[in-house]
Amino acid sequence: MRPPALRRALAPALRLTRGHAGCSNPHHHHPPTPSSSSASSAAPAHTHHSHSHSHTPTHAHVHSSAAAQTPSALPHRTPGAALNVPTTAGGPHESAAYCASLVQRLDPDAWLTSYFWPKRERDWWFAIRAFNALEERNRRSSLRLQHMNKLLLRDTLLPRAPGGHTRASLKLYSPLTDNLQLELHQVTTTVSQPAIAAMRLQFWRDALSAIYSDNKPVPQHPVAIALAEMRKARPVMKYYLSQMIEVRAKTLSLPPASPSLEEYITTYSPLAGALLQGPLPILLAPSDAGTSHIAHTLSHVANLLAVTTLLRGMPQLAAKRQLAIPSDVLASHGVVEEQVFRAGAEASGLKDAVFQIATRGMDELITARTDLKSDNGKVVPAQTMPLFLAAVPAERYLQRLEAADFDVFSQELQKADWKLAPKIWWTYQTGKL
Incomplete structure (x- = not known):
């Protein structure tokens, strides 16, 4: 006991x-x-x-409070299943509830850290995370549907367009293949091809312009309404919200693998940086003396998040015969892509390549901790600690990856991490990264 x-x-x-x-x-x-x-x-x-x-x-x-809830309000899930939380909870008149339910369903790591945000500021932070979750879902849906287009043209008897070019065939048959995909994969989003994805990105560009304007009506979308309420209360810069759109717009047309690890971090860390530095004014006034120091430390955490995102996404990309490991890392360890698709973690040099990438992520975390040494390792000002909790899931993943001998395809990494929630709680209590 x-x-x-x-x-x-x-x-x-x-x-x-x-x-x-x-x-x-x-x-x-x-x-x-x-x-x-x-x-x-x-x-x-x-x-x-x-x-x-x-x-x-x-x-x-x-238990008494839970009994008063309806079953749909307190969903259960089996190990490995997605959280069964409807994204439509709330609406234009309940924007905070909508954003919270969206984050709970699409961004479970952020949902765990949300318990340590101040109550009022939490709603504004949820608005930013929900905005990010919507854009990420749109991007993934677009990439998934583009990939299925190619598979359906390759593996079915659809006649090729004149000349036999794949691009021309995709343009000719994309409406048909999109309908097939909706039936087979139950894709509920409306992003079926890059042109539509671009339209949705433009919608959010226009929405941000309205939110940060004093004479334009804000779209009646719960996330847009929540962002507008946040903007009235805190000086969150439009630049960081725009970064979330522009990074995804840029990477949508890029190949999965960057030429080098440094170029990958340069390309993708601004997205993680926007999610960390963007909400900083919610917790700390821009005029505070500690703002610049905290922002610099968060930039290293952003690099850590970019690296772990690369590693965590490898199994999903490999299932589509795509490899996201930067080309310079592949070359330095002699990794052959086709061998990875066939042999998985047993491919020659793959674990060494994963080790190199993971080491870079840990180096960024160590650098962030070094920045905090002047304050005995604690995050100062203390009210910014909720932002640093984003590093906990990333560090836990790297620790579990090391325990799995740097096998990114290990089934252990696909299971829920029961130690994550206590670790987040302990990190918050100590105030140390």
């Missing part, structure tokens, strides 16, 4: 673990949305002290 004081201190982390580590026990309930009173009491945002008994709901209270 744990001492009562220890049980009370660990209660918030245990609740997060039960809700997000793939638990299928019918007696365990997912935490309510962060806008509820239990979430705000589970993780006060402005203190680093252990939670008192008055702030920790009892076991009976959790």
Whole structure:
């Protein structure tokens, strides 16, 4: 038996673990949305002290409050399954609820860290994360449908366009193949080809222009409304929100593999940087003396996130016979793409290539920690700590990757990390990256 004081201190982390580590026990309930009173009491945002008994709901209270909810409000999931949270929860008149449910479904790592944001600021942060989640979903849908177009033309008896060129055939038959894809893969988004993807990106460009204008009506989209409310309350720069659009617009037409690891980081880290430095004014006034130092440290965390995104996406790309490892890393370890597609992790030199990339990510984390040494390793100002929690899932992935002998295809890496929620909680409590 744990001492009562220890049980009370660990209660918030245990609740997060039960809700997000793939638990299928019918007696365990997912935490309510962060806008509820239990979430705000589970993780006060402005203190680093252990939670008192008055702030920790009892076991009976959790079950009684859960019983009052409808089954759809407290969804369950099996290990490895996506969170069954409808993205349409809320609407133009409930923009905060819409953004929260969207993040919970599409960005579970960010959802876990949300419990440690101040209640009011959390809604504005959700607006930025929901904006990012929407754009990422659009980009992935566009790439997936483009790939399926090519497969359907290659593996079916559709006649080729005059001259037999694949590009001309895609243009000729894209409406037909798009309909087939909707049936086969149940793609619910409307992004079916690059032209439509470009239209949606332009919609958000126009939406940002309206949000940051004093005389243009804001589109009646819940994310746009939430961003407009955030802009009225905090001086979040339009530049960072635009970065989320422009980086995706640029990378949509790029090949999966960059020429070099440095070029990959240069191309993709601005997206992670926008997600970290963009919300900084929500927690810290731009005039604060610590702003520039915190922003510099966050830039190293952004590089870490870019590297882990590259590694985590490799299995999905390999399933489509695409390899995202930068060309210079492949060449230095003698990795042959076709061998990777056939042999997976056993391909010659692949684990060494993955090790090199993972090492670069850890170097960025070490550099970020070095930046904080002057304050005994703690994040100062302390109110910016929620932003640094994004490094915890990335570090946990690299640690699990090392335990799997740098096998990015390991099934262990596809499982939910039950240690992640307690680790996020502990990192917040210590105030150290």
